[in-house]
Amino acid sequence: MRLIRLWPDDSRFDFMKFRRFSFPLSALFSVVTVVLLLTVGLNFGIDFKGGTLMELQAKSGQADVGKVRQAADSFGFGEVEVQEFGTAGGISLRFAIQEGGEAAQSAVVQKARDTFGAEYEFQRVETVGPRVSGELVQSGTVGIILAVIAVLFYLWFRFERELAVGAIIGTLHDIVLTLGFFVITRHEFNMTSIAAILTIVGYSLNETVVVFDRTRELMRRYKTMPSVDLLNLSINNTMSRTVMTAVTTALSLLALVLFGGRAIEGFAQVMLYGVVICTYSAICISSPMLIYIGLRGSEATKTVGGKVAPAE
Known part of the structure; x- marks a missing residue:
């Protein structure tokens, strides 16, 4: 039985020609991301800003999100996020941190219990103060930095110098564009976002x-092949695997985006975007x-009558 070919075995598609477009495009997006990070910033959640999180379950099994949002907005405690989560009838409420310390946070919880207690069961109430949120910001930042440094060291010792530098540039490119996705989409x-970034790095x-x-491997086999031809051959040889991995992962994440509910929708969207960016980066950037x-030994091509000799 003939197996399905996701990419022709004898393909000689010229991927390197896209570098004239991919490099300026990625450079533009990277610059825009840095500018937006410095001016607009990220939309930090309760973990980093502090505030009160409540998870409610409708006793009837049916939650009226619009009614709950309208009632929560009327409390006068500032901006509140209301969304469905988990199984049917589940609602989460996120209130911003209140001035007045612990007593003010307790007032938020008590007001919510008085308003929604008859129709909803409170399954989780969590309050994060400014000190705790600051520690989470610090811990999350340190975690990302240490993970990225570990990855960069691995790449440096895993490959020759030229390959390591290319891989490091591609990894940093993916991190920057992922942060840009958070800034633009808000x-x-x-x-959870930190977990998504670390997964995308992997x-x-x-x-x-x-x-x-x-x-x-091809550098050792074809010692006289020009860099462009060698890199095109490498990508064509691995394209079947790349297509299979990217498509299967993207389909799984697409299912989570469409049917996973609001609780993991944001995480799934970031991961889906990350799969696209990482695949693009490996082919068009790294x-x-x-x-x-400059690949080691790739410039030492043999010439016959002024033309490059064929690959060995």
């Missing part, structure tokens, strides 16, 4: 390692970057 940035690393492993960095 998705809440919380501890996915980016996996995509780059697969392509660069094949590049290193690999073409090696042309400018």
Whole structure:
């Protein structure tokens, strides 16, 4: 029985030609992301801003989100986020941190219990103060930095210098564009978002390692092949695996986006965006970057009558 081919075995598609468009495009998005981070900033959630989180379950099994939102807005405690979560009838309320310390936070909880207690069961009430939220910001930032540093060290020792630099640039590119997604979409940035970023870093690393492993293998086999041809061959050889991994992962995440509910919708959207960016980065950023960095031994091509000799 003939197996399905996700990508032709004898493909010689020229991926490197896209670098003339991908580099300026990614540079533009990266600059815009940095500017927006400095001017607009991230939409921090309760984990980082502080406030009160309540999770309610409708006793009847049916929750009226609009009615709950209208009632919560009338409390006068500032902006409140109301959304469905979990199983049918589940609602979460997020109130911003109140001035007045613990007594003010308790007043928020008591007002909500008096208003919704008859129709809803309070399954979770959590209050995060400014001190705790500050510690979470610090811990989350340190966690991301240490994880990224560990990944960069791994790449440096995993590959030769040129390949390592290309992989590091691609990983940093994916992190920056993921932060840009948070800034532009105004998705809440919380501890779950940090988990999403670290997962995307791992996915980016996996995509780059697969392509660069094949590049290193082909460098030993075809010692006189020009850089552009070598990189195109590497990507074409691994494209079947890339397509299979990206499509299956994207379909799973798409199902979570469409049917996973509001509780994980934001996380799923970020991960879906990350899969697209990481796949694009491995093909159009990390690999073409090696042309400018210079692959070891790739410039020592043999010429016959002024033309490049065929690959060995």
